[in-house]
Amino acid sequence: MNAINQSGWKPEMNAVEGAAPATRTGNRALMLEEALIFEIGTTETTGVDLPETPKGASRLGALARSKPIGLPGLSEPETVRHYTRLSRQNYAIDLGLFPLGSCTMKHNPRLNERMARLPGFADIHPLQPVDTVQGALGVINELAFWLIDLTGMYGVAMSPKAGAHGELCGILCIKAALEARGEGHRKVILVPESAHGTNPATAAFAGFTVENIPATDEGRVDTEALKSRLGPDVAGVMITNPNTCGLFERDLKIISDAVHAAGGYVYCDGANFNAIVGRVRPGDLGVDAMHINLHKTFSTPHGGGGPGSGPVVLSEALAPFGPLPFTARHADGHIQLVEEETVGEDHPHSFGRMTAFHGQMGMFTRALTYILSHGADGLAQVAGDAVLNANYVLRRLEGVLDAPFAKSGPCMHEALFSDEGFPAGFSTLDVAKGLIDEGFHPMTVYFPLVVHGAMLVEPTETESKAALDQFVDALASVADRAKAGDASLKAAPHYAPRRRLDETQAARKPVLVWKEAPLPEAAE
């Protein structure tokens, strides 16, 4: 007798004869096509009944709108159906393993969502008198405290709205500190070639010149090359640790000491802090500034591309230059919001304000909820399990896919593979699209740039061993098909809501807004 088939698939079931027929609607059972709101809504329809309100006289004068706007409306049932149907065309961490390396797609606990929606946090205005928002300032202050504790740093800027905004904050702190020292002539920021694209973009945006530092054959920063480039024109370095090859930069402390000795500062891209939280503190490695993506390490949702949140922890040397506003807790328990008004006495060297209000409060409540849920023991286990899962994937796949840095020591939170060994005509992209058909979101592809046809797999700690085994088997099978030159892979995905999309056409003739189809031209 066969054992129970846990997948629910009956192996003896024969394939049905004949190709799948086209349907009249274009729908395929649960896979439902959905038109645009501009095609199904009307400007007469609304899904909102407005409340009764007092009515004074109009004071708009000549500025009253006369032309129609062109905004279609839907009733509530139609709206719910439209967005529910759209949602079903998305892959999500709630559906399965989402191994995007360096992006850290981990489970988003729903307690976080509930806490962020407490009216005491969700329904308060940023300009309310500070006495009426002591609890909200308390959340910011408490999260700030734990971020400092977990990183071993001196201070933290909470207002940056996302990781890249945090990078900008850190780089501006460095610039302000140099200018305060009268060394504004230091214009060069050194960036390893494996860095995230935001690093050079940020440095350039802030007026620095970017110079690349090569990596060694084992996938780490070339410490000697970096040291030899240090000098009186170098403002600092931007290093990602753990780096985007998934490796811990062993020499970071040595690099930091050298950079400091040469008069520069060390920026650490903290995108991958989730691999080391609770196990090593960047402050102990000589880091001067590091942003923390709350959505990566501290489980706030990615939301299909934001909102993020990028607090920046700062060393004692840079903290005086951090942005406004920030919170300060006094001995009597009162929490002060330090803004432009009192900055003269409290924080005279601040470089100023980066955003209108106090930062991503909704993300702070979620991140604090997560930190308290896991606690000190849990966070160390988070990093441990994330690293364990990544090493398991690395070792199980290194016989199938080329793993260029598999000999460079254990990986951290992510495992890197290359397209070495694929026959001509088969690429990393084909493997990614093949994985879609297997029901997985692909890993990060073609990043980092230091590896040809890179595939960067980050499973995170919230995957079970069974989920990892299923993913590894699927990826190995797709990789084998690529190596065998299976032509069907070139046309993947076959089973997604869409086949491969023409990105070239999209860029050549951009259609960025919906327009009514033009009336057919009159026949000559």
Next chain:
Amino acid sequence: MRYLPLTDTDRTEMLRVIGAPSIDALFADVPEEARLTGPIHGLPNHASELAVERHMSALARQNLVAGEVPFFLGCGAYRHHVPASVDHLIQRGEFLTAYTPYQPEIAQGTLQMLFEFQTQVARLLGTDVANASMYDGSTACWEAIVMARRVTRRAKAVLSGGLHPHYVSVATTMAKFTGDDVHASLPELAAEGDIETLIAAIDDDTSCVVVQYPDILGRIADLSELAAACQAKKALLIAVVTEPVALGAIRSPGEMGADIVVGEGQSIGVGLQFGGPYVGLFGCKEKYVRQMPGRLCGETVDAEGKRGFVLTLSTREQHIRREKATSNICTNSGLCALAFSIHMTLLGEKGLRGLAEANHLAASAAADRLAQVPGVELVTPTFFNEFTLKLSREARPIVRELADRRILAGVSLGRLYPGIQALEKGLVVAVTETATAEDVETLATALEEVLA
């Protein structure tokens, strides 16, 4: 620990496959002197859902909730009723827990939503195109100034005194580092606005003029003449909208000739949330599209010829262009953009216009009532849902005193412009559909008492 699926048996088996004696051994590349040997100091160990909920709820209870009291704050963040279905839909896991749509075949939900969002925003702002959103209004405003520098190859930005002081502050902060030449000024309680001053300030070095509509005091001004003056000098007109509901009642900045229109989208679909996350709106004329910052979603077809959507023009962006990108921006404000788009779809043209009218007429009635209070003068003759009162005394302590009576009366100009005596008697009052006639009466009566 409830979020970690691995069992100790799993861990042992996996370590065997890896060939490592322990999880700690996987951290061998961390220098020994930096390795933490025990749990991090200070932080308590893991806690139950119930315990965490108690702790967070206790903090939440220390705040005065807007919905529980008469509430009149605006100045860049507005309290509107958000329909229940908006929050339900944005919490669908397929939206909430998806990533940036890098694999478009399995992200059509997010991409189609962004395409719809871009179209809604462009139509509302009166621009040809709009992007997939920015962090918030203030950062969108700064990105617009930088974009104008790229387009005009000039670096002088002239900011209206009616621009939100925090937006001004962001621009002046950033300009210190980028070398942009930002000219800012203060609003005047007596004046109609500063259109004429702005027109006079435009010269051959001016990259852009930045004007808020309605402005920080609530005033609305026709931008057509300013747009023409900018065009004559080849400078760009950037209009900033912090209350997009207004555009259901008044002409759009694009219609009046603005080249770039940015905004804070919070007031549609996104709650107050103590200042974030919000959603920056960014629209412009089509000819500038390749100089735009941020993500763009575009229409295309798949291999079978079916319509689909992708992220496009990414050669402007940091992950491709690195140090040559138009901006270092990486994320947008996806989930807030979704909330905006759903709320806008529920409203539709009819609902938005009705909502805008309800706001305007309620604010107008409230202004009439409050202007009857002895010691209160209405200084903004035209406005949408927000107006400025000049009190007979400094407004900031009065706001403080009214908060003690559980009335959130508005934003004092003393809070926004500390130390500026000419503004200290100003109180900016926002009245949306959430304020009742009783709320207004409560505020009027209390003002009468504290000003007596």
